[in-house]
Amino acid sequence: AVLTDAGTPVTMWGRRAEVVAQLNAGVNEEYLPELRLPGAVRATTDPAEAAAGADVVVLALPAQTLRTNLEAWGHVIPAEAAVVSLMKGVELGTTQRMSQIITEVGGVEAERVVVLSGPNLAREIAAKQPAASVVASRSATMAERVAAACAAPYFRPYTGTDVVGTEIAGAVKNVIALAVGVAEGLGMGDNSKASIITRGLAETMRLGSALGGEEVTFAGLAGVGDLIATCMSPLSRNHSFGVRLGQGMSVEQVVAHTRQTAEGVKSSTAILDLARHHGVDVPIIEQVDAMIRHDRTAAQVAAALLSRPRKAETG
Ligand SMILES: NC(=O)c1ccc[n+]([C@@H]2O[C@H](COP(=O)([O-])OP(=O)(O)OC[C@H]3O[C@@H](n4cnc5c(N)ncnc54)[C@H](O)[C@@H]3O)[C@@H](O)[C@H]2O)c1
Numbered sequence: 001a002v003l004t005d006a007g008t009p010v011t012m013w014g015r016r017a018e019v020v021a022q023l024n025a026g027v028n029e030e031y032l033p034e035l036r037l038p039g040a041v042r043a044t045t046d047p048a049e050a051a052a053g054a055d056v057v058v059l060a061l062p063a064q065t066l067r068t069n070l071e072a073w074g075h076v077i078p079a080e081a082a083v084v085s086l087m088k089g090v091e092l093g094t095t096q097r098m099s100q101i102i103t104e105v106g107g108v109e110a111e112r113v114v115v116l117s118g119p120n121l122a123r124e125i126a127a128k129q130p131a132a133s134v135v136a137s138r139s140a141t142m143a144e145r146v147a148a149a150c151a152a153p154y155f156r157p158y159t160g161t162d163v164v165g166t167e168i169a170g171a172v173k174n175v176i177a178l179a180v181g182v183a184e185g186l187g188m189g190d191n192s193k194a195s196i197i198t199r200g201l202a203e204t205m206r207l208g209s210a211l212g213g214e215e216v217t218f219a220g221l222a223g224v225g226d227l228i229a230t231c232m233s234p235l236s237r238n239h240s241f242g243v244r245l246g247q248g249m250s251v252e253q254v255v256a257h258t259r260q261t262a263e264g265v266k267s268s269t270a271i272l273d274l275a276r277h278h279g280v281d282v283p284i285i286e287q288v289d290a291m292i293r294h295d296r297t298a299a300q301v302a303a304a305l306l307s308r309p310r311k312a313e314t315g
């Protein structure tokens, strides 16, 4: 819808014929029933048909499925197209960022990869509520091509060059939103949530910088901007997942309750692995991982974080 409102013709790909038929009728009952897609949006179950002649190919999949998808149909991506990642996750096992998988498995040169990230909760975007975002690429030309393609009256993209920082900020904020949700589920207030958000930003900056990201990115839309939106909004799937954990549901119970993707649940483990590999201290991410993989309770992880040795804020 954003692309179409920006004047860019769109063909979507979907796996299920019944969903594609709905999209061609302008609705997606299962995911965003309140959205009416512009009539110009077309959909198909054939990835080659969707990608044919495209200047821009946008990849919006659950992060852990990107590799298998690209293995199946990555070859249909046109050789000159900008390839945009909307995904905010890190791959389990390999600890690869999405742009790395696009390059490695999709065979797309790094210069053609563009990462879009920012405070962009789907339901608000669908309602055409104004929002800004970052499109980052090694190539200023590719970033500008994508910004021009998605600049709609209510959607304002800023260009950037920091692919690593933008991706790390987008992935880590989901894990911090889980932690904030847990605090809310435990009945904690805004001081607690603001403290987790701020210390979560410190973890994001430490890890992102260790991987080559730029500090200015973490202070921007993909960093602080998305952290605030995701950690504070009941529309965030990660936040809501955390609230249910904090209220005492098990991970399995919350998963059974959640139809859409909460990226932080799986990515927390991959991000923790990445941090350990680079010797970066990430206590909040560590505790989220402990809840998800090791059945630690919300009360236990809260106590663990609050009983850490005191330290300098900038340490
Ligand atoms: N929704 C948002 O607010 C939002 C905003 C910005 C970025 N993102 C990111 O975009 C990515 C996707 O999120 P989403 O909100 O679209 O998730 P979603 O769960 O709402 O939708 C995922 C889509 O992928 C499809 N899908 C699931 N498994 C698949 C597979 N194995 N192969 C192919 N398709 C599959 C689903 O049918 C669905 O259409 C995530 O990384 C998320 O962090 C989401």
Ligand SMILES: O=P(O)(O)OC[C@H](O)CO
Residues within 6 Å of the ligand: 088, 118, 119, 120, 121, 122, 174, 177, 226, 229, 230, 235, 236, 237, 238, 239, 261, 262, 263
């Ligand atoms: O619903 P969430 O938690 O996946 O968050 C959505 C977007 O990433 C917010 O920018």
